[in-house]
Amino acid sequence: MQLAAEQITTFLLSISIMLFLAKLLGELFSKFNQPAIIGEILAGILLGPTVFGMISPESFQWLFPQHGEVKIALDSFTTVAVILLLLISGLEVDLSVVLSQGKKAISTSFMGLVVPFILGFGVSYFFPQLMGIGGDSSKFVFALFMGTALSISALPVIAKTLMDLNIFKTRIGFIIIAAAMLNDLFGWLIFSIILGLMGTNKHGFSFEQTLVFTITFVLFVLSIGKKIINKIIPWIQTKISFPGGILNFILILGFLGAAFTEFIGIHAIFGAFIVGIAIGDSVHLKENTRQIIHQFVSNIFAPLFFVSIGLRVNFIANFDIVIVLTILILAFAGKVIGCGFGAYWSGLNKNESLVVGFGMNSRGAMEIILGILALQAGLIHEEVFVGLVIMALFTSISSAPLMSYFLKEKDKTKFKNLVKEKFVIFSNESEKEKVISQLVEAASVELKINKENILNEVMKRENILPTGIANYLAVPHAKIKIKEPFIGIAINKNGINFEASDGLPSKIIVLLLTPENNNELQLQLLAEIVLKFKEKDKVEKLLMYEERSEFCEELKKVSL
Amino acid sequence: MFAKIGLAITFSPTGKALLKEAVRLQKLFDSQLVLIHVGEKNSETEKLLDETIENAGIYKNQLETIWEQGDPANTIINCSKDAKIDLLVAGALEKESLVKYYRDSISRKIMRELQTSSLILKNPSEQPVSFKKFCVSADYSPQCEKTISAAFHFALKENAEEFVIIKNFYVPGITLTIQEGGSPKEIDSMIEQLKNEEEEKMKLFVNELNLQGLDIKIVCIYGKEGWEDSNYARTNASDIFAVTSPEKKMRFLDRLFPHEIEYSFETLPTNLLIIK
DSSP states (O other): OOOOOHHHHHHHHHHHHHHHHHHHHHHHHTTSSSSSHHHHHHHHHHHHHTTTHHHHHHHHHHSSSSSSSSHHHHHHHHHHHHHHHHHHHHHHHHHHHHHHHHHHHHHHHHHHHHHHHHHHHHHHHGGGGGOOSSSSSTTTHHHHHHHHHHHHOOOOHHHHHHHHHTTTTSSSHHHHHHHHHHHHHHHHHHHHHHHHTTTOOOSSSOHHHHHHHHHHHHHHHHIIIHHHHHHHHHHHHHHTTTHHHHHHHHHHHHHHHHHHHHTSSSSSSHHHHHHHHHHHHTSSSOOHHHHHHHOOOOIIIIIHHHHHHHHHTTTTTTTOOHHHHHHHHHHHHHHHHHHHHHHHHHHHOOOHHHHHHHTTTOOHHHHHHHHHHHHHHHHHOOHHHHHHHHHHHHHHHHHHHHHHHHHHHHOOTSSSHOOOOEEEOOOOOSSSHHHHHHHHHHHHHHHTTHHHHHHHHHHHHHHHHOBBBTTTEEEOOOEHHHHHHHEEEEEEEEOOOOOTTTTOOOOEEEEEEEEOOOOOHHHEEEEEEEHOOOHHHHHHHHHTSSSHHHHHHHHHHHOO | OSSSSEEEESHHHHHHHHHHHHHHHHHHHTTTEEEESSSSOHHHHHHHHHHHHHHHTTTTGEEEEEHHHHHHHHHHHHHHHTTTEEEEEEEOOOOOOOHHHHHHOOOHHHHOOOOOEEEEEEEOSSSSOOOOOEEEEEOHHHHHHHHHHHHHHHHHHHTTTEEEEEEEOOOOTTGGGGTOOOHHHHHHHHHHHHHHHHHHHHHHHHHHHHHOOOOOOOEEEEESHHHHHHHHHHHHHOOEEEOOOOSSSOOOHHHHHHTTTTTHHHHHOOOEEEEE
């Protein structure tokens, strides 16, 4: 069978239109700091039966035929797209990060899998009418799927949220990303097993055989396989043209893995995902190679896939408010409670645990992929699929603002949140110890710690190495027995000699007290202070203020 | 600094070289030397050991010898603990075979489980020379303060020519942001910003240690933690790569998905100084 010239024209035209509208709306949503995927799905809804098919059914049928060769060609294209999406997601799943984060990530991830799974399974099994299904025999597999669908999270959305909130490289950021990585691995594994349970295998393997093949495949690829890949990558990068050689290698392995898992009766995407993890684990894979393949897939294949979703389903006809609300409530409750408790039990405080819970709540593209595969496999009907898509989008949009709200509440590790008007003093002292003593006095009252003890620690540190920096700044500091850091500022317009590197007298003296055994917090705050005062003209401007309130306001405005 | 130096000794050409290296270190630190030999003690093995000691140019009465039988790695680990060794010197192949690596070889087990500091020599020489290029993998932990100080004082004793402190940092999953509309430019700028912050923090961290007598170079590298710093030590041809001993016991899963110090255990970048 071969496509006729007219069919090729239709196929190419439909792809061009899909790509154009997806990019246009994706960019538009990105401009408003919303996930591009919303624009891409909206493009599909506009081009699909929901809008275009409704306005002009004949034109819709001509451009996006629902049967025949063009439809098969389009479906093949989107299958390749989804395989590539999972391959590149796997590239960024770094299981060593989970190990280095230890208990916190494992506990968060475990609870983030178990609680949503139990909720999803329980409600779908015992109250199937809420999901719009009758009590037939497929109820068990459907409930298993719903449990899995609610357990999965979306690494890309989570990563972008962490980047936008500037908490990627913080303790919470690391816990969230590590937990999400582990979550995804197990989520996809469970989903593959469900597909095995459904008996979709066309090669005559029993469920037990499929399970054994799956586990063997995972163990082989993630042990010996990844060692071999790690040996081959440097050879390819030096002997074959860049980036063609390495991109070619990644795609070949990804498709081979996908073909194998499809053959053994679980979906092709799982093979691509596992192979992606093995390739991404290589220490030789360059950062720009990762970026190139991500751009290639994210700008061409991913939009096509997300547009194709809108082409398949009528979102208005299949919108069921009960199903949508049930899925939304279960999704929020499962992840926020599960991950929140997991994080809390591993030692995070209430606010931090809520940040982790809302962070892990993003479902995004992964949920939609899972949903479309379940729809194709006949596991769910269109109303549930629409509910899953809406849930995926809503959880992704709401994640950042909710995290941001709880982050703002109590972040006492940032300089700007620690500067308080009542701890800013104007001093006329001419000796180092006296001005430090004035600041320590304020600290002593606030922290309810003996003044002499604090002063001794600060002076002990000061005597080892003077803390004059440059640009009229000095930062006397010490680590003492406190739970949260303290900052006090003295403004001394005459200046005091703190032996700064530029020889200038110190006119702004920042007393920094941080908890014992937390080197990193002390260094982070010290670095933040130094970077704040790196421009001399801005420091001179600060020194012109006569009022504490004006000084504090201006100080908070100075960017790093 | 290292008042008691231990040496896990065998009767092989490497064993002789290791003994000479240990004797040089004993003189450098003016410390006591303890030989640990795992194997049967009889007249033949005693004679062999005496010859090895004599060839190394020291007198038998200048050192203590511990003979023990049992599983080599566990025996060495336990003897080092019981004898209160401050620094155990041992030899190791740069890389083990895949099967041996996953099963845990003697030298790798010592590196992973020893409860004292150790110096693992990749290519011990019968004509040992002083170490001139030092490289330290650093983070901001109190344990790392100890590692940097120990390596620095070692370097001072050796009159080293280079002392580099490396801060390796990594943001896992950052490339995924491209899928959500992020751009490579945004990623690069974030990495650059983090690099500046890390450099500033590391400078302050080192300042706090108040180390005098050698120029200290600070290098911040983005990439897989533990791999990039170890690779720097390798490509920079450092003589010593100092690391902080892992807080928790490294297990099979850590070997399956190497991270941090495990990269250096897997393939020795150079001589490895592990500070407990």
